[in-house]
Amino acid sequence: xxxxxxxxxxxSMQEGKNxxxxxxxxxxxxxxxxxxxxxxxxxxxxxxxxxxxxxxxEGRLMASLDTKARLSTLHITAAVHDLSATYFCAVDxxxxxxxxxxFGPGTSLSVxx
Amino acid sequence: xxxxHQWPATLVQPVGSPLSLECTVExxxxxxxxxxxxxxxxxxQLLFYSVGIGxxxxxxxxxxxxxxxxxxxxxxxxxxxxxxxxGFYLCAWSRDQDSRGYEQYFGPGTRLTxx
Numbered sequence: 488x489x490x491x492x493x494x495x496x497x498x499s500m501q502e503g504k505n506x507x508x509x510x511x512x513x514x515x516x517x518x519x520x521x522x523x524x525x526x527x528x529x530x531x532x533x534x535x536x537x538x539x540x541x542x543x544x545e546g547r548l549m550a551s552l553d554t555k556a557r558l559s560t561l562h563i564t565a566a567v568h569d570l571s572a573t574y575f576c577a578v579d580x581x582x583x584x585x586x587x588x589x590f591g592p593g594t595s596l597s598v599x600x
Numbered sequence: 601x602x603x604x605h606q607w608p609a610t611l612v613q614p615v616g617s618p619l620s621l622e623c624t625v626e627x628x629x630x631x632x633x634x635x636x637x638x639x640x641x642x643x644x645q646l647l648f649y650s651v652g653i654g655x656x657x658x659x660x661x662x663x664x665x666x667x668x669x670x671x672x673x674x675x676x677x678x679x680x681x682x683x684x685x686x687g688f689y690l691c692a693w694s695r696d697q698d699s700r701g702y703e704q705y706f707g708p709g710t711r712l713t714x715x
Contacts, residue, residue: 518701529709537699579702587646590644591643593644
């Protein structure tokens, strides 16, 4: 059974600092997604990583995927308060028919001035 | 462009009352559709997903049910609500496995409080 873990689950960091959120999954998976959820709001897609070694960057966020290690990272550079949110990773497997996407528990990020 | 709607936005219902939440998607055809529930401060729990009209897969046995009467309409129902049904209900859609995999697009959500 595919399981997805994230760490840390809670992260408080100062503005201007760098940090990395980790997403581990238990079985071979081919694709990984990162989502952001602002407090009280819905989720929005951040990154789609479709192959081993994929790297995507948007502003101060950079995501990467290592399918051999079953690991994705979300790196935050020079954090700003606007990045405070909960970040979810999700994984699925390429198959001929639909196979469900499994979400991690989320990492709640708080950026402090 | 595609949009996803959910209503109502908020709902307060007594225990034992029925429930009907609606989700519609515009601007795409034959989407995969999903219902999730999120308890306060918690992660996402997948409740149902559908790959086509009348095709519903249930993830968690409980007092909820789902239906897909039209291609772009997904309904979540209950005959009798429990206190534990309180939460933030999110509908999402995805394309059927394209260049962006099963990237999901979420609706604004319905916040349900069962009293």
